[in-house]
Amino acid sequence: MRNLSIVNMKKIRTRRIKIFGLTVFSTLLATLKWVTVIPTDSFWLTKFLMIFLFILTFAWIALFFWSSVWGFTELLHKNRIPGLKWPDKNSSLKTKTAVLMPIYNEDASSVMSNLLAIADSIDKCGKSDAFDMFVLSDTTNPDLWVEEEKFWLECRNLMPKGMNLYYRRRASNVARKSGNIEDFCNKWGAEYDFMIVLDADSLLEGKTIVKMVQLMQANENTGIIQAPPLCVNQNSLFARMQQFAGKVYGPIVASGLAYWQVGDSNYWGHNAIIRVKAFMECCGLPVLSGKAPFGGHILSHDFVEAALISRGGYDAWLLPELKGSYEECPPTMIDFAVRDRRWCQGNMQHIKILISKHLNPISRVHFLIGIMSYLSSPLWLSFLLVGLAIALGKEFFPPVYFTEVRTLFPNWPVFDKIGTISLFVLSMCMLILPKFFGLFVYLKQYKGKDIGGRFGAVFSVLIEIIFSALQAPIMMMFQSKFVLDVFAGRDAGWKTQNRTDASTPFSVAWERHKWHVGLGILTTIVVYLYAYELFWWMLPITLGLMFAIPISMFTSKTSVGAWCLKHHLFVIPEEIKEPEIITKSKIYKESLADLRSKFYGLEMVLNDGIMNSVHIMMIPINGPVPDFSSAVIKSAEIKLENYINHQLALDLTREEKLALLYNADILTRAHLALKLVAKS
Template identity: 40%
Template sequence: MSGRHGTTSVAFAASDSERSSGSAAAPLFIATGITTVLGTIAAWRAVAPAGLTLAEVAGLVLFLLCFSWIAFAFWTAVAGFAHLVARRPVTGLVGPASASDAQAITSRVALVVPVRNEDPHAVFANLRAIGESIGRSRHPELIDFFILSDTVDPDILVAEELAWTELRGNLAGVCEVFYRRRTDNGGKKAGNLAEFCRRWGAAYDYFIVLDADSLMEADTIITMTRIMELNPGVGIVQAPPLAIGGRTRFARLQQFAGFAYGSVVTAGMSAWQGGSSNYWGHNAIIRTEAFARYCGLPVLSGSGPFSGEILSHDFVEAALMRRAGYEVWMLPALSGSYEKLPPTLLDYAQRDRRWAAGNLQHVRLLGTAGLHPMSRTHLFLGAMSYLVSPLWLLFIGAGLLAAATDTATPGVPGVDPATAGAVFVLSMILVFTPRVLGVALVLRDQDMRRALGGAGIVVLSGIVEILVSALMAPVTMMMQTISIVGILTGARISWGTQRRDGDVPGVSELLRVHWPHLLLGLALAAAAVMIPGIAPWLALMIVALLGAPLLTAWTAGIAADGSLMDRLLRIPEETAPSRVFSRAEQLQDQPAPKTGDGLRRVVLEGRAHAVHLAVLETADGSPPIVPARVARYVREGAWERISPSERAIALESAEFLRTARRDLTVSTTPAPKRRESLVVS
């Protein structure tokens, strides 16, 4: 199994005696602390010559918080680079004795796929590719699929059901494919997983959570299972997914960053976290019995943005698993684990806002009794990953206020230019070193370097990514700040569905989303004119904010075939794709089955009618009462007069659907004779 940066397999140390992450984490936190103190002292000396104003004191406090964040990321990347260069084995886990032993599993595994209003064609293409990969493994009979649907869109759910029956036929004789759609979507994704554990968990030793865009090689699935079998004290093993399949400039920038730099950071995280790592919510294997017993999520009391159901369940479930005495491991060397990223900056911001709401909610859980110190660290770092954006913005505001109110030299910041420049250079070193280290690792691997187009292309790709990310950073900082303000105030921010590759946002949408960036950019430009001494420090931010609509539009596009941008930012999976990725792409490129009015299809199409009624037989609760006008509209063929909510209600009533079909069709397609394994109840 080929891994990132040339690793060929997960290497395990001969001894499993080193099971604590504390000793590995201590040097990293000490280095972060020392770097932060030195940087803050230097910043203090830069502004101290003219005496400290209140604004400068506030700025120093904010600088300390922000600088500690980039120092922490820097030392994490350095630790990861050292581990990857030294090819250090995993300590604290028992590994398979041989390649053959890695495939010698005896446990039953469920591949659990929660979906909600996803594109059925893309989702089931991925699942078919995974299933075919499993069919080539030694023990396909031990692995089953569970599609757990929370879909509420009536048109998508009918297409989803038909895609499931097709997948079931394609994988017949390989593994079972079960489908369950909840009518009560309580708990969202976490509630869906909890129901799986209650209903069917006893039949499976482990389950692997896959997102709608996840891909995973069978070898990876089986190796993860074998690791769990050999380590009964492990509750979760996370295989960090590599982003693949993106075609827009934005997605390819993120893919290259994840491949080159993300691998360095995840290796560093794994190094200092050890058996107290985190869980990312997908592409991970979980011990079913332990999860069902210990990882039930509480409902947070009170009202407001931090109350109610836990939104980001993964961090909390990892913390509860660790509290129960089970270890949680992240193994970056596990290759064959993939995901797909949002195609545009606007789609990324939409997903990021959901994550921000969940991560900020974790602040309430920091004092939960019994949590491992490392789990509290994960919860804190998750919240800080979003809070750092408004902190940076406040830091810039404090600097502007200090410059504007400086009494020693009005209009010019009272700073020591040489020291301030040194602080800036140090900050840039901390920010960009992880990227340099990532590119350096790629260049060390001769085969990978050649596959990606040579050293020049790799270096130029790194430079392009750095330049674009530098322009994008102020934009995403503002987006995250706006999201946090919206979360805290309860404001609803409207977003559309995720775009397809190459669908560039229109001018009106760009202005609707980016007007705060333009406004702040103009304000900073005015400040730079009024306070000339700060202009060099604000130049990049002003350009980025004023150019935000253009940057978003450009990155949403697809580079022309054969162009320089098309040759840049490549990852190994583009030049030598894995078998499961190639198959998934092939299936997704096939014409998608027709979609349309789900209610009309169920009433008029025999196959859709039979499949949907089979699914309804397993539904919980009593069927709803369908308004009489819906039946009249159906008889009249006035499908367009039926509202989406009415279509959804009608699709929950088997009696209504049978009557409607009997009244409108001459013949019907008989339901399948075997239903015992069609759906699970």
């Protein structure tokens, strides 16, 4: 029996009808107006395309707007989502929870410092006995593999009493993150009631974690509870604007989503608690038929897992009430785009799942929203291009005032300028108003001194709107290319996300944005020469494209981010009064950095006795040893001999390093040989 049954289903339906009804209704009204503003002398195909694209793009804005409106009212009235039992905050934990940190070529000290900070925070709640932590590595870089082992070894001694820190690395990272979690479930899942899934940059406060477990205990039919993460810790202007937007607008968006999703919410892949039994019953992901990018292993597994949990009869909740959930956003626009490329492919793959049988209709809406997040960019681009084509068509094919059929009056082409402007203003309001709703709640919630001054917050919103308007066409171009790439069958691969502050150099910005700049200049010239009436309308788009390089470089700068912080711009309360868990994580990171030895990676295993024995001890735990060709082993051995006997640099390929790191016998002998050589 689903928990949702204790809520009046009619009430839930009413919520959904309100949001989707208003979306459809406002789209319909706007489309009716749009039909009248398209120039009457346009070609029928371009007219049809303009209407079709308008419906899709406007509906997308309208859904976001109405969802935000209800999110706003929910926040104002401090309403809780119906259908979830909220337990007493002192209720005991009678269950065991695994905190999972799946990693892939990440900075081990950073990952471990986050885990230690979380462990400390749980310990402060006096609940450390109810949790174990797992670092589930899919790392393919051999040196980082050794680093992970080293930091695991050090950090296990720093864990609170009663809480274990486990580490395992998969030799083969089949199905990426979802395969990594599945491997955990298959081996140890039966021992745990719940699992909290994190990302390498995740931080979750102990009291939030305890609350999540209490909620899971009190709501037996709940499969997933998602705590919306807040972006923190970054310093570049781009990241600080993202953090600010997340803090100010995020609650409106999350409350809006929670309002209509109720117990059919989505899962965002991290900072969430999952009932292991439900997950194991429902979420064994299949390999989709066909080739990548649409077939193969499911990339954006989180949405699919939420859909399968829901199909299995369990509830999934997005709870904006859960605070103390943090993550880090990409520091630059280019890093953001790199992440988007991966997410785009994952979401496009959902097209195949969207139409699959037996899914909850709300799960289909989640898939659709994910798909539209990326597909909307090429749709907007097409919309602009068709509009431009109409304008250019008028230049090259002048209107025919007198047709072959004799008429009393000339056939004047009609262009409803007022109508166009009113639709433009309406669309802009629907995009911008939710930002001010967010600002209103933000200013109501916090005192001026906690947010760097109220004036600063208002001014930050205005600047953010300008910057997001300038960045929007650049992101539109990026995402349109990504969608095209996916449809052309180009795979994104699996790259580690950059999480460190580093300004974008000109060479990188040029490489990434040169086409945007070219297109911006070309469009400006064409519009200026042949469709001047569109020149000013197109300027916000062409300006963003023409200045893509300086915008990308400027927003990537940490010095600009620091200047803004000093001048109370884009300040979030977490920067004024840093949450303890973030401070703790930074302190751990500094102290773990001191542990770095003079040897790194394979050389550490060869030279350090403790690491040599620990690494050898852990090889079989990581599963079957992969096969290496005899040529690779031979070449690795020769290089190793030269390193030991002739002190030559250990210049090994990744494959050679792995071959050595999997060979306990060679590692043992090499360690001994190094001692002998040192003695001689």
